[in-house]
Amino acid sequence: MDSISEPSVVPVVAAPGLVRSRIAGFGGALPDRIVTNDDLAASLDTSHEWIMERTGIRERRIAAPGELSSDLAAAAARGALADAGLGAEAVDGIVLATSTPDRTYPATAVAVQAKLGITRGFAFDIAAVCTGFIYALAVADAMIRSGAARTILVIGAEVNSRILDWTDRGTAVLFGDGAGAVVLRAVDTHGGAGEARVLSTHLHADGRHADILLVDGGPGLTGTVGHVRMQGREVFRHAVSKLAAVVDEALAANGLRQGDVDWLVPHQANLRIIDALGRKLGLPPERVVVTVDRHANTSAASIPLALWEAHTDGRLKPGQLVLMEAIGGGLTWGAALARL
Ligand code: UT7
Numbered sequence: 052m053d054s055i056s057e058p059s060v061v062p063v064v065a066a067p068g069l070v071r072s073r074i075a076g077f078g079g080a081l082p083d084r085i086v087t088n089d090d091l092a093a094s095l096d097t098s099h100e101w102i103m104e105r106t107g108i109r110e111r112r113i114a115a116p117g118e119l120s121s122d123l124a125a126a127a128a129r130g131a132l133a134d135a136g137l138g139a140e141a142v143d144g145i146v147l148a149t150s151t152p153d154r155t156y157p158a159t160a161v162a163v164q165a166k167l168g169i170t171r172g173f174a175f176d177i178a179a180v181c182t183g184f185i186y187a188l189a190v191a192d193a194m195i196r197s198g199a200a201r202t203i204l205v206i207g208a209e210v211n212s213r214i215l216d217w218t219d220r221g222t223a224v225l226f227g228d229g230a231g232a233v234v235l236r237a238v239d240t241h242g243g244a245g246e247a248r249v250l251s252t253h254l255h256a257d258g259r260h261a262d263i264l265l266v267d268g269g270p271g272l273t274g275t276v277g278h279v280r281m282q283g284r285e286v287f288r289h290a291v292s293k294l295a296a297v298v299d300e301a302l303a304a305n306g307l308r309q310g311d312v313d314w315l316v317p318h319q320a321n322l323r324i325i326d327a328l329g330r331k332l333g334l335p336p337e338r339v340v341v342t343v344d345r346h347a348n349t350s351a352a353s354i355p356l357a358l359w360e361a362h363t364d365g366r367l368k369p370g371q372l373v374l375m376e377a378i379g380g381g382l383t384w385g386a387a388l389a390r391l
Pocket of ligand 1: 096097098101102105106181220221222224225282283284285286287290319320321324348350378379380
């Protein structure tokens with residue numbers, strides 16, 4: 052059949068129950084190269100002790116020369132599809148969050164689509180920095196609820212190493228590279244409390260705070276890629292208060308209490324912020340998924356990488372309630388609640 056006449060997405064037939072989305076598969080990909088704090092201390096005025104004490108980071112993965120966000124994303128997506136028991140032909144669309152796209156355009160999602168051999172449906176990127184995965188999940192969930200698609204790859208992928216100023220100890224020690232993916236699928240729900248589904252997503256932005264975390268270049272501004280600049284203490288201050296508020300918002304929207312949450316899967320920027328949120332939720336440390344020690348801050352990839360890890364080692368189980376939250380440049384911040 053001529054591909055022009057193919058429908059762009061699978062037509063959705065009205066279902067008897069409500070159409071909602073559920074996470075049906077998890078995937079992740081990390082570059083091979085491990086860079087330790089001591090490796091960084093060899094060329095920067097820093098130390099393993101300072102980095103561990105202030106952030107909880109021991110090491111990070113750094114992409115090989117030529118290794119792109121789309122390479123890591125495609126590997127994570129393949130893993131998520133295999134975990135869901137699906138082939139690439141099942142995918143109606145790709146929503147990919149990144150701040151380190153392969154190119155200014157086309158979208159990195161389109162490169163991933165081509166690498167997966169998919170020739171139908173939609174593919175686009177989302178730019179919400181470290182909150183990118185929550186934004187991407189929210190958009191994909193809304194598309195599934197509206198009937199625009201039944202199966203969406205939701206990906207967070209970064210090669211942060213390409214936008215770091217390796218002479219700036221205030222940022223160079225904090226970030227790493229990687230990608231995580233989930234398969235989001237339509238499911239007909241009947242309103243049962245225990246049904247697997249994305250319960251709700253909560254997005255926020257406040258551009259007044261753009262200058263405390265930004266990349267100081269771009270095609271419009273400088274014609275160069277630029278480097279990450281951050282007022283760390285200011286971002287920290289906003290993180291603690293805004294994440295606490297959005298977590299309360301997500302629970303209240305669903306009539307849930309702190310004790311109902313089985314897992315906190317937070318954005319992985321700083322162990323002190325993660326611990327503060329875990330304490331606020333009354334969750335013991337073993338109910339909080341932490342990867343920041345080994346991955347550092349992988350921006351949009353950090354939550355799906357953490358989900359993948361906890362799914363793969365058997366911690367996440369069907370029926371459990373997972374709370375995700377993130378804050379990043381923009382400022383953007385948000386939360387999502389999902390029943391597995
Ligand atoms: O993912 C997006 C969201 N991002 C975040 O959530 C990051 C939030 N911020 C943070 O995680 C923390 O603010 C940092 C880890 C970035 C910094 O920790 P901090 O405890 O807030 O330290 P600071 O920025 O207040 O710096 C304290 C001192 C400074 O020296 P002086 O001015 O007190 O003499 C810094 O110059 O630590 C110095 N410093 C370092 N020292 C050794 C900054 N970076 C380093 C370093 N090694 N790598």
